[in-house]
Amino acid sequence: MEDGSSSRGHPLLRWRKVEGAYSHGFSxxxxxxxxxxxxxxxxxxxxxxxxxxxxxxxxxxxxxxxxxxxxxxxxxxxxxxxxxxxxxxxxxxxxxxxxxxxxxxxxxxxxxxxxxxxxxxxxxxxxxxxxxxxxxxxxxxxxxxxxxxxxRADENSKNPAWESIGYRVDTRERGWKEERPLEKGIIETVDEDDISIRQSLLDKGVHVAEDNTIRCDVVVVGSGCGGGVAAANLAMAGLKVVVLEKGNYFSPRDYSSLEGPSMAELYEKSGLMTTVDGKFMVLAGSTVGGGSAVNWSASIRTPDHVLQEWSTEHKIKLFNSQEYHSAMDQVMTRLGITESCEREGFQNQVLRKGCERLGLKVEPVPRNSPRDHYCGSCGYGCRTGDKNGTDRTWLVDAVDNGAVILTGIKAEKFILEDSNDNSNGRHQRRKRCVGVIASSLGGKIKKKLWLEARATISAAGSLLTPPLMLSSKLENPHIGRNLRLHPVLMTWGYFPEEGSEFSGKMYEGGIITSVHHVTGTESGSGSRAVLETPLIGPASYAGLVPWVSAADFKDRMVRYGRTAHVFALVRDNGSGEVVKEGDVKYRLSQKDKESLRVGLRQALRILIAAGAAEVGTYRSDGQRMKCEGLTAEAMEEFLDSVDAVGGVRTRGEHWTTYFSAHQMGSCRMGASAGEGAVDENGQSWEAEGLFVCDGSVLPSAIGINPMITIQSTAYCISRRIAISLQKGR
Structure with a gap:
């Protein structure tokens, strides 16, 4: 089993180990x-x-x-x-x-x-x-x-079990216009050695000193929603930008839609990361484009009540400014946001119809793709090239303006010097950041890369920016704390194909095209929970679905294609920390558990109203209920038994697994060093010239899909950095 052995331009196909070459250490x-x-x-x-x-x-x-x-x-x-x-x-x-x-x-x-x-x-x-x-x-x-x-898949990208469960891999013709739109700006270090990397950098206009120190105006660590926007704005301002990305670069021609190898190549820890206690499975992108390359396209503006809270309670005036609202407009335009879709997939048909029958409000979800985009596998990379991640938008702008992207490069620590910042009227920073030290992953480059820059931006995401800052000996107590995860629990409903009003399979069509907000208990507080539909491939479904017997498991898998899922997502009050790479700790608050329970109950009502033959949760005992002849009393009795108890180490017989695809707040903005890790400009309170430009700067959870919020925040921060650097020339 390979860890996803794709190299440059090679499709994400192979994911197996040569028999006899195992290193697992089991006797x-x-x-x-x-x-x-x-x-x-x-x-x-x-x-x-x-x-x-x-x-x-x-x-x-x-x-x-x-x-x-x-x-x-x-x-x-x-x-x-x-x-x-x-x-x-x-x-x-x-x-x-x-x-x-x-x-x-x-x-x-x-x-x-x-x-x-x-x-x-x-x-x-x-x-x-x-x-x-x-x-x-x-x-x-x-x-x-x-x-x-x-x-697993064979040389022909087939798995005999897929036919048994009615699953087909997306094999539609690829519709890309450019084969590799970032080609002129990419240096893939897997193909380089200690000698060739120098020449490759020089060929792309990057200054390399005699001692092999790389010099540029700005170095950006990470190429996702934050890093992509920052790289574009700074490059378009005439600054020389170098982007470091530890993942690899894939374009639509490389994507295979195969779940296993795609997750291995495109996600942090192959999409199998958990919190330390095992209660949460955590999905985070790890490729050129970051989370924007694998997310589910939902492109929702920051809610007004969140902006008001951040600007008043957290005293970050940026979020209630015309500057921020203008940034959202710019981001929505660059991503080509469409407000609705022409045709909904099976799961979203179910969600919409169930809401309508209950008289509940259901809204279309804006997406960064055309209205006719009907792709159910964008979480494994959009093979049609229609989804506008940063790899198709902002990073293209960046390389068109001279930016260079190094892939397969991991930042190890920032280069900090003592600061001479003694000016009045602003916070005095004791350190000054002058660049970053990085190393190649899996290639032939053995020497460390030293990159010196006038400004250094960490855009490695909420799970990796804090460990990077702490490994650089920064000490602000908010670094790595205040982590928010948008906890998620799932429900399911089985809809037999025969006689059904809903067409298609659960893995077809736009992943999120409709949303229902479970009303909050406080005026202006937003939703109690958000109900949407997920991408869940057959392998993830098999691994996560409750198991009570082999026969029951077979029955669930055979019905996979017509099992609609609706998940409940909450804007969490609980929080966690990530101070060491890979060690995510999180504690769910009682209020969040109750909100998840309310969301689960509402999701089940919607599935029942839509006409499900059977509904259930992901609780370990296989909690489920047949709907034929269901009385109101029996339904309420079942719903009363639904809870939100999570984690394998939970006391008692029953447990479930929480999920998270949104991570925020672990280096949050604060009005002072005592209230946050960075200031309103995204600059570290400790180190001049060191900025954070990803979801970790958000003061708290948002309560909706965060892509637009992260990109809009990065837009504001990077524009301010550009103005500052231009003045300093």
Whole structure:
């Protein structure tokens, strides 16, 4: 299993490891125990191209788990698998179910019949307290086994199980106009070495000193919503800009719409990042274009009540200024925002019809794509090239004005010097940033790259900007704190195709084209929750859907294509922190849990009103209800049982997983160093010349999809930087 081995211009297709070259570190005995669990999770032959025909699958699952699972959780799994390989160990973890009246009387887990192993796994999924390691083992193996089984593809981009569940990969003709619109500004370091990188930079007009120090006006770390806008504005102001992106560059011709390899190449931690406690799965883009290259196109202006709150309670006057509103207009124009779509996909048809039947307001969602854009796989890169991420807009503007983008480059720390800022009338900063030190990832460049600049911008996102600033010895207490995640929980409804008024499959059509706002309890406070529809591929669905038996799992997968999802998103009051790369901590407030519960209940009502044959949640016990002949009393009784208890370590039998695709606030703006990590200009309170230009500067959560807010904020910050640098010439 490769980590997504695409190089320049190569489609995102391959995602497997050469058999016999595994580095997972599991022993043969552990792999045998793992194989037994996998055979239990997946239906027996001939269902879904069974596990039994794939002898290498346990090794593949072990490899993926070792590579992407949290180390402490994987360590627990290793111990459990080792114990299960012995008879006495199996007795300890599985109880009397391992005992038989016939010789050899006591069996290992792998020797038990399927129905017994199923009963054991069901028991593990409910364990808590001292036995929570068994729940962790169940969750980790279940997720990675089922995810990999439905993500893998052969040389022809096929998976036999996809036909069984009615899934088809998007193979429409690609409609791009330019093959690689950023080509003239891109340097892909995977193709460079210590000697050639110097010449490549010189060829693109970047000054490289004799000691190989790279000099420019501005260096931007990150190329997403914040970095892309900043690079464009600064380059168009006549400044020499160098952008550092640790991900790779892909254009529409490279996208395959294959879930596994696309997530491996385009997302942070291959799209498998979790919070430290495992309660949240966190999606963040990691490619040229960042989150804008893989998001779901929703392009919503910052709500007025949020702008008012930020300008008054947080004392950031920018957000209630004409400057900011003008920036939003400029961003909406550059992204080509359309206010509605010509045709809605299956899931959005369901959401709209359910709302209409209940008399609820449902609104069209503005998108950064044409009205006829009917793409259900934009989360894996838009293969038609119609979605206007920064890789198709702002970064094109940047390279057209001389900016250079280095891919496969990771910033390690900022170069800080003592400051001589003693001027009156502004905050005195003790440090001055003069650039950044970076290193190449996976290429032939062995030396560190030193980039000196008049201004340095961190646009690495809310999960990576704080660790980068802290690794540079900055100490403001707000760095890495106040993290907001827009917590999400999902519901589902099954709509049989026969006789249905809704056409299509759940993976077809625009991902988010309709939205319902669950009314807030306080006037002017915005929504209690936002209801939208997600992209969820077959592998993600398989890994996350509740598992109670192999037969039940098969039934859920066969119905995958006609299972509509509606998720509830809340503007969180709870917060978290990320002070070390990859270690995201978050605590959901009780108020947020209640808002999620309200949102879930409303989503289920909508699905029922739309005519679902069955509805349910993602709670671990497979919470579901058939709708035929449903009485009002029975529906209310079911809805009363819906809760928002999340996390594998949660006490009690039932739990669910929260999701987050929006991260904000971890280096928030503040009116002073005591109230935020950066000022209203995005400049660090500690280091002159160091700016933050991504979602981490937002004072709090927004409550809606944040792309327009992040880009508009970056527009204002970068325009101010440009004016300042032009004056300083």
């Amino acid at each position: 043969l005995a552990q792999i045998q125990s793992l194989a037994a669990i996998c055979r239990t999770l997946l239906p027996p032959p001939p269902s879904l191209d069974s596990f039994h025909s794939q002898p290498s699958l346990p090794d593949e699952v072990g490899e993926m788990m070792a590579r992407h699972g949290r180390p402490e959780a994987v360590a627990v799994v290793r111990i459990v698998l080792k114990i299960l390989s012995s008879r006495l160990g199996s007795l300890l973890l599985c109880g009397t179910l391992c005992i038989d009246a016939k010789w050899p009387f006591l069996h290992t887990f792998s020797q038990l019949p399927l129905h017994t192993r199923e009963a054991i796994l069901r028991a593990w999924s409910k364990q808590s307290g001292v036995f929570v390691p068994l729940r962790i083992t169940f969750l980790l193996v279940k997720f990675f086994c089922l995810f990999y089984f439905f993500a």
